[in-house]
Amino acid sequence: MSDMWFLRAAIIGALPLMIAIDGIASSVVFSLYCAISLTIATVFLYPLRNVDSQLKYLAAAALCLPANLAAFNYMSAAGHYTGWMPEFCVCLASLPVAGITLGRYMHHIGRAGECLKYYFLTLLSTVSLLLLTGAAVSGTLAMTGAFEFHALSYPGAVMVLAGLLAPMMKKVLEKLV
Amino acid sequence: MFTEGMLSYNLILFLGLGAEVLTRPCGREARQFFMVVAANSLSIIATTAAAVALQGTPAALPGFHGLFLFSLAFSFMSNRIVLRLLGQDDGRAGDSVNTAAALFPIWAAGQGLSAGGVLQLAAGGAAGYFTVASLFYFIRLRIARETQNEGEFPILCRELVTLGIMSISFSLFFKVV
Numbered sequence: 001m002s003d004m005w006f007l008r009a010a011i012i013g014a015l016p017l018m019i020a021i022d023g024i025a026s027s028v029v030f031s032l033y034c035a036i037s038l039t040i041a042t043v044f045l046y047p048l049r050n051v052d053s054q055l056k057y058l059a060a061a062a063l064c065l066p067a068n069l070a071a072f073n074y075m076s077a078a079g080h081y082t083g084w085m086p087e088f089c090v091c092l093a094s095l096p097v098a099g100i101t102l103g104r105y106m107h108h109i110g111r112a113g114e115c116l117k118y119y120f121l122t123l124l125s126t127v128s129l130l131l132l133t134g135a136a137v138s139g140t141l142a143m144t145g146a147f148e149f150h151a152l153s154y155p156g157a158v159m160v161l162a163g164l165l166a167p168m169m170k171k172v173l174e175k176l177v
Numbered sequence: 178m179f180t181e182g183m184l185s186y187n188l189i190l191f192l193g194l195g196a197e198v199l200t201r202p203c204g205r206e207a208r209q210f211f212m213v214v215a216a217n218s219l220s221i222i223a224t225t226a227a228a229v230a231l232q233g234t235p236a237a238l239p240g241f242h243g244l245f246l247f248s249l250a251f252s253f254m255s256n257r258i259v260l261r262l263l264g265q266d267d268g269r270a271g272d273s274v275n276t277a278a279a280l281f282p283i284w285a286a287g288q289g290l291s292a293g294g295v296l297q298l299a300a301g302g303a304a305g306y307f308t309v310a311s312l313f314y315f316i317r318l319r320i321a322r323e324t325q326n327e328g329e330f331p332i333l334c335r336e337l338v339t340l341g342i343m344s345i346s347f348s349l350f351f352k353v354v
Contacts, residue, residue, distance in 0.1 A: 004330050011333070058253055062246055069242065156344030163337030170330060 004170055005105065006118055010125035011162055018133045018158045027134020031127040033071055037064040038126065042106075042119050049106040049115075125173060132165055133158065207314070214310040216259040218303040220278045224252045225299035228282040229292045241283050252278030316340065 017034070021027045041060040048056045106115045228244060228251075255278075281302055285295045320335050 008330065008333060011337070054253075054257070058250055061249060065242065065246065156341045156347075159341030159344060160338050161341075163334045163341060166334045166337070167331070 004173065006122040007125045007166065007170060007173055010122055010129055011166055014126050014129045015159065015162065017130060018162060021130065021134050021137055024131070024134040024138045027130045027137075029075055030134075031130045032075075033068050034126050034130065035123060036067050036071055038119070038123050040064050040067055042115075046106055046112075046115060121173065121176065124176075125169065128169060129162070129165065132169075133161060136161055136165075210314055211311070212263050213260065214307055214314075216256050216263065217278065217310075218307045219259055220252045220255040221281050221303040221306060222296070222299045223255045224248050224278045225282050225285055226296060227251050228286075229295055241286075244283055244286065245279065248282045249279040312343070313340065316343070 014034075017030050021030060040063055044060045044063055045056060105118065109115050109118060228248060231247070281299065285298050288295070288298065290298065316339055317336055320332060320339065324332050324335065
């Protein structure tokens, strides 16, 4: 397994979500959606870890959608409507993070205890990245306001942010592994 | 058509690159890489065309959520078929996780265009995706050559920052032009 593969997977999976975050409040909501999706996908894929079928990844992503939709409707009814199509974007994030990556590595890891540990590390990485992004966006609100009007620049700035945050997160997560 | 596809550069950059394209270490053969990217580009057009063909038929998709699930499954399947036909199917599911093809039909449906307009948009998006992925390949190759003694994770961080800066530059260029 490559070095810090779960952090790598979290970064790749969270990128589409990071551009939809507009502050700390929306990052908390997105983290909730992510936690739901990753948990559902992992629980579904763990018993199937030795099944050699790629359709299981699609099935895992499809299973996440109703849960995300329910969470989205609940949050909207409570007045916390935020982000761009979070119910879809989170499914797309959970597919590479929990599905392809964690789901594939569970075959190699084997034992339930180790799989659970890596599930928590993956979840922690993804949620931390989203919350840090939300904090950064809230902290630089005036600047991101300018970026929003140049909507094409905003994702690039978020990508630079991800590249700068990742080494710091790696140092912290290395102590937990 | 092509301009609209390129103006969606950031959408494609974040959503369009398959999980395996982004995460596999950059020692991959160029031919294999570009075959995967070509398959993903074709699936953007194929998925959008299939979604357009289904609208107005008895099998019309129920809302955005039905369209999302259909697009996800159809893009995955079309990728697998094209890769098998090209002889590049190495059994890795990540090559077929094409998030642009999963979200493109939803985004195109929201543009209020005719069927012909949507297909033109899809062709532009596919061309933009192929261009972005090609640029990405050469950037990754360059970074890999410059950082030969470092691990995969630092290389990923450098790639993210480089691509983010490139994304901002492109966006400013198109905004000014």
